[in-house]
Amino acid sequence: MDVVALSLAVSPCPNDTFVFHALVHGLIPGAPEVDLTFADVDVTNTAAERGEFDLVKVSYAALPWLLDDYDLLLTGGALGRGCGPLVLSKNGEDDLTGKTVAVPGDRTTAYLLFRLWAADRQPGKIEVVPFHQIMPGVADGTYDAGLVIHEARFTYQRYGLTSIVDLGEWWEQDTGLPIPLGAILAKKGAVDPAEATEWIRNSVSMAWANPDASRDFILQNAQEMEPDVVQQHINLYVNEFTLELGKDGLAAADALLQRAAAAGLTPAVKPFI
Structure with a gap:
């Protein structure tokens, strides 16, 4: 699928600016130009429901309202252990x-x-x-x-x-599962999910290979966080699940959304695995 310019919405938090730096700055071969919007996740959750972005970072909790129009990507998100609210x-x-x-x-x-x-x-x-x-x-x-x-x-x-x-x-x-916090979605009909997955996965790999390249971009958007807090943030939220959601990541998403639906808190969704 040919994409002229990709609209992307993520938070200004260090994990997102670290992960998406290379993609946003045109450093990923074959990836389109990116039109970046920074917004807190409570904003992107509702913006995605209105279909406002091609790629968007949302809460896993918002997926039951979004999966008719978006595909869940298996990279770029925020899951982990020891990182809960x-x-x-x-x-x-x-x-x-x-x-x-x-x-x-x-x-x-x-x-x-x-x-x-x-x-x-x-x-x-x-x-x-x-x-x-x-x-x-x-x-x-x-x-x-x-x-x-x-x-x-x-x-x-x-x-x-x-x-x-x-x-x-x-x-x-x-x-016994990691906590599923933030998911990356691709709008159906606007961007090919396999291509978007490859762009983001390459952006993550590039960030790890050369962390100094994104430092200024991260600090410019870190909302006055001290550098040591910025690094703690990245270390905690950018991990193996960011590169590849994997079986445990999908199981975590299933567990959260199936429990929520059973409790009457969200609409039911099909299991991911």
Whole structure:
């Protein structure tokens, strides 16, 4: 399939800028020009539902609303172990009954995991809040607890907060599988999924082969993260599942979405394996 220019939406987080640097900068032989949009995942989840991008990074939790129009690619995403969302509170209070909890998006994997974990805990009000406002909001008492992702696991102590549950740890102990966080989708009829997979896989390989090449691009978009936090972020979220989803990655996606459907939280989808 001939592609004149490829519209791509990913987050400005270091794992995405690291992974897609080579593709975005025209360094992958045979790949088309890329029109890049940066957006948080709660934005891309809904933008993808409107069909706005050829390639898009979304939450695995959003797939039940997207797979009629998009193909799941087996590379470029974010899965792993020891990298799950955290639920934070100011004083370590772990009873969320009737409490107000800030979350980063209502179709994020983090929130879906939270809903599965909190099924018998009866939290009160849920507020969708921009990611960067969650920890300050919990610290100043605006919210009783906050659900956070990404680099927050390295920085939440600076706000005087306590982790009351690591949802990745909970998930891994319960399933033995990695946690499926972010998926890369290709719009049907707009881009050939096999070609897109090859472009992205080559971009990942090139990033690992020459990590210094993407450094300036990553830091320009890292939302004022310190270089050591940036590197921790990349080390945690760019791993073997980024290069190739594999059997365990697909099993993790199946486990998440089948459990969610059984709990009535998402529409049912066909198993991936």
